[in-house]
Ligand SMILES: *[C@@H]1O[C@H](CO)[C@@H](O)[C@H](O)[C@H]1NC(C)=O
Ligand SMILES: *[C@@H]1O[C@H](CO)[C@@H](O)[C@H](O)[C@H]1NC(C)=O
């Protein structure tokens with residue numbers, strides 16, 4: 001009985017299924033609007049997902065791929081707590097996304113300094129997604145973190161290459177979508193530093209016994225190579241002057257503005273201890289081998305621009321010694337009619 005019952009159940013099932021299938025087909029056709037609504041909802045979901053997740057992701061990755069290069073930085077009107085900073089830069093991208101990146105404030109910091117403390121906050125203007133964009137900025141920069149500014153200048157002075165990061169939060173508006181999406185502008189740029197002013201030369205030196213009315217007794221021409229992209233208005237600068245580890249005087253360079261390249265020729269004057277110089281000139285190897293060329297060291301002392309102390313430059317220049325060979329044999333010979341012999345006069 002049970003054996004015959006089972007196929008019976010199976011049969012009745014099969015019988016029951018067939019009409020239901022036919023019924024569903026009917027339902028499906030009758031409920032087409034429900035499927036359509038479902039499909040539309042799905043499409044809207046996908047579109048929303050693309051717009052609100054995909055587009056911002058694409059926008060962010062396009063922004064990340066774009067390349068920022070600095071063409072020049074000009075620092076002028078330097079004052080104790082502010083300066084004018086102008087930056088000429090270029091942003092290069094594939095130009096495939098038509099978008100507008102809103103203006104934003106970008107923090108600039110040394111990538112390789114542990115604290116990442118911003119030394120400058122730069123107002124970047126609105127830009128577009130064009131393949132090549134020139135972004136020239138000129139603004140007054142209030143120095144809010146003096147330590148960070150001094151550290152930056154020190155690194156700029158000492159290094160041949162340094163990495164600077166620009167970081168800012170902004171929004172992007174993609175053409176055809178009314179909503180703006182938050183993105184982060186984050187670029188690390190490698191830029192040449194001043195490389196410790198290596199290659200600095202002092203030539204055309206002359207000596208005035210007794211000194212002039214300011215007490216200066218040494219005059220020469222300094223040539224300061226600038227390997228960086230920076231034009232820097234320093235102002236009146238003075239330097240400690242060491243000879244063989246002993247401070248022998250102060251060197252002054254007035255109205256100093258460094259420009260990129262080799263065209264930084266300035267008259268210098270110094271008040272130096274005559275006795276120390278004469279004594280050293282009478283010692284070997286200066287009396288014989290180097291013919292009066294002495295190895296001086298210069299270290300920043302003060303930077304004063306139009307009456308204001310510029311500590312963020314002075315402290316940077318004070319952080320290291322720059323060795324410079326100065327020919328004092330020639331002007332001494334011109335003065336005395338003969339070189340100082342070994343053992344002194
Ligand atoms: C930017 O370029 C202009 C035009 O060449 C130039 O006058 C200006 O000095 C440059 N500024 C900087 C910061 O390099
Ligand atoms: C922007 O700077 C570039 C050089 O970096 C220069 O060629 C261009 O003329 C500058 N544009 C303006 C408006 O200063």
Ligand SMILES: *[C@@H]1O[C@H](CO)[C@@H](O)[C@H](O)[C@H]1NC(C)=O
Nearest residue numbers: 203204205206219220221267
């Ligand atoms: C040499 O120094 C004198 C003053 O000491 C200056 O008048 C002259 O221009 C300098 N020459 C060069 C080539 O720098």
Ligand SMILES: *[C@@H]1O[C@H](CO)[C@@H](O)[C@H](O)[C@H]1NC(C)=O
Nearest residue numbers: 242245246297299319320321
């Ligand atoms: C610079 O040289 C002088 C004299 O040799 C020395 O006393 C001083 O410590 C040096 N300073 C730095 C920062 O190297």
Ligand SMILES: *[C@@H]1O[C@H](CO)[C@@H](O)[C@H](O)[C@H]1NC(C)=O
Nearest residue numbers: 235236253254255256267306
């Ligand atoms: C420095 O510039 C000032 C004007 O700002 C000028 O009066 C002075 O003669 C200049 N000094 C030198 C040494 O060039």
Ligand SMILES: *[C@@H]1O[C@H](CO)[C@@H](O)[C@H](O)[C@H]1NC(C)=O
Nearest residue numbers: 235236254255304305306307
């Ligand atoms: C540098 O000092 C000289 C003489 O004291 C002054 O005439 C000149 O204005 C100063 N220059 C700057 C840029 O402060």
Ligand SMILES: *[C@@H]1O[C@H](CO)[C@@H](O)[C@H](O)[C@H]1NC(C)=O
Nearest residue numbers: 080301302304307308309310
């Ligand atoms: C600049 O610093 C010197 C000490 O280095 C100080 O005597 C002078 O008063 C300061 N000047 C100003 C304007 O702060």
Ligand SMILES: CC(=O)N[C@H]1CO[C@H](CO)[C@@H](O)[C@@H]1O
Nearest residue numbers: 199225226227228260261262
């Ligand atoms: C001596 C030296 O290194 N000079 C460089 C100064 O900077 C310019 C460009 O910024 C270079 O072209 C020079 O070679």
